[in-house]
Amino acid sequence: MHQPPITHLASTDPDVAELIEAEATRQHDKIRLIASENYVSPAVLEATGSVLTNKYSEGYPGKRYYEGQQVVDPVEELAQARARALFGVSHANVQPYSGSPANLAVHLAFMQPGDTFLSLELAHGGHLTHGSPVSISGKWLNPVHYGVGRGTGRVDMDEVRDLALRERPKVIFCGGTAIPRTIDFPAFAEIAKESGAVLVADIAHIAGLVAGGAHPTPAGYADVITTTTHKTLRGPRGAMIMTTEEHATAIDKAIFPGLQGGPHNHTTAAIAVALKEAALPEFGDYARQIVANAQALAEALTAHGFDLVSGGTDNHLILIDLTNKDVAGKPAAKALDLAGIELNFNTVPFDPRKPWSPSGIRLGTAAITTRGLTEGHMASVAEWIDRAIASAEDGPALDKIAGEIQDLLSAFPMPGWAING
Ligand code: DSN
Numbered sequence: 001m002h003q004p005p006i007t008h009l010a011s012t013d014p015d016v017a018e019l020i021e022a023e024a025t026r027q028h029d030k031i032r033l034i035a036s037e038n039y040v041s042p043a044v045l046e047a048t049g050s051v052l053t054n055k056y057s058e059g060y061p062g063k064r065y066y067e068g069q070q071v072v073d074p075v076e077e078l079a080q081a082r083a084r085a086l087f088g089v090s091h092a093n094v095q096p097y098s099g100s101p102a103n104l105a106v107h108l109a110f111m112q113p114g115d116t117f118l119s120l121e122l123a124h125g126g127h128l129t130h131g132s133p134v135s136i137s138g139k140w141l142n143p144v145h146y147g148v149g150r151g152t153g154r155v156d157m158d159e160v161r162d163l164a165l166r167e168r169p170k171v172i173f174c175g176g177t178a179i180p181r182t183i184d185f186p187a188f189a190e191i192a193k194e195s196g197a198v199l200v201a202d203i204a205h206i207a208g209l210v211a212g213g214a215h216p217t218p219a220g221y222a223d224v225i226t227t228t229t230h231k232t233l234r235g236p237r238g239a240m241i242m243t244t245e246e247h248a249t250a251i252d253k254a255i256f257p258g259l260q261g262g263p264h265n266h267t268t269a270a271i272a273v274a275l276k277e278a279a280l281p282e283f284g285d286y287a288r289q290i291v292a293n294a295q296a297l298a299e300a301l302t303a304h305g306f307d308l309v310s311g312g313t314d315n316h317l318i319l320i321d322l323t324n325k326d327v328a329g330k331p332a333a334k335a336l337d338l339a340g341i342e343l344n345f346n347t348v349p350f351d352p353r354k355p356w357s358p359s360g361i362r363l364g365t366a367a368i369t370t371r372g373l374t375e376g377h378m379a380s381v382a383e384w385i386d387r388a389i390a391s392a393e394d395g396p397a398l399d400k401i402a403g404e405i406q407d408l409l410s411a412f413p414m415p416g417w418a419i420n421g
Contacts, residue, residue, distance in 0.1 A: 035364025082275035153310030175202035208232025212287020235274025300382030335392035340402035
């Protein structure tokens with residue numbers, strides 16, 4: 001049963017209530033390896049579902065375009081202060097609706113249509129908003145991309161430097177959505193300084209690791225840091241932009257009135273709650289356990305003959321090229337879902353296949369770490385992945401794996417769900 005219970009919803013709209021209960025049960029019963037997902041705490045769920053959703057508050061604390069901000073102002077100030085303290089930054093804007101608007105605000109703050117910026121190629125681990133040709137960031141601006149080395153699977157910093165000095169971009173983005181290795185923020189900062197660019201670190205995937213001390217911080221190196229709040233950071237669906245004093249006004253203006261109207265105050269409160277949780281010592285344990293789990297899983301998958309991009313991982317994320325297994329990413333992901341293992345198909349660097357049916361799958365260990373799994377469970381997870389991919393057409397074999405997974409997970413409580421409510 002969903003926690004907190006959704007009793008009012010069950011009586012007024014049983015159709016929606018049933019769907020929510022079904023999703024809670026689905027999340028309980030599966031090994032969730034989507035690298036951008038997690039389980040938030042009941043406290044974050046409560047803040048997200050609060051009356052703060054009723055309030056409009058365009059503007060910023062102390063300067064709003066609507067009255068009645070006696071409560072919303074301190075809520076937003078609390079979230080800002082907690083973000084500043086946790087990440088060691090001068091300024092935090094907690095209003096972006098999600099990661100894509102946050103990155104769009106960066107484009108708006110620092111560039112004019114047609115301007116050049118540098119970022120990691122999407123197929124090499126970047127993000128749509130880092131200049132993909134199908135995104136507004138690629139249609140209205142002039143993105144130039146660096147990539148990873150064919151043999152190493154790692155970002156080639158010499159290539160980044162050469163491109164930066166040749167193209168003189170207004171902005172350099174580091175970070176992305178499928179990077180299994182540590183991002184070298186000091187090296188990016190040096191290149192940005194040398195080429196006169198604003199350095200933006202998109203830490204959406206690793207924000208929880210940074211907060212928990214399990215990945216080096218971009219603070220002190222990047223001029224601007226964008227992040228979602230719901231991945232490893234384990235907050236509600238939302239985002240933040242953190243900056244030095246120098247860029248604070250440009251970013252604030254880009255978010256409001258440049259891009260957005262009223263902030264989602266229920267989300268802001270839930271971000272504040274998540275940031276308080278992330279400042280606790282046990283959050284550091286969680287962050288380190290995410291990495292330990294990912295490394296144990298990487299080792300176990302390698303032992304099963306899986307080909308890991310870059311040969312392993314330094315963080316929460318594993319990218320597998322399935323070419324040597326004679327299966328594409330999409331059918332593999334679908335078979336795994338039937339077997340109770342949820343992940344996404346993903347392009348791999350230099351992928352000869354198309355994004356809608358690429359060669360790889362992407363895995364992350366944040367959600368299973370929140371659930372309480374540790375290194376000792378990763379051999380079983382890898383074995384289930386191997387068996388499910390090898391028996392992709394065999395329904396009963398996939399059902400058997402799903403049953404084994406449910407047996408394991410029944411011993412690991414899920415925040416947001418309880419067997420008897
Ligand atoms: N951030 C992406 C992901 O990693 O799943 C979605 O935009």
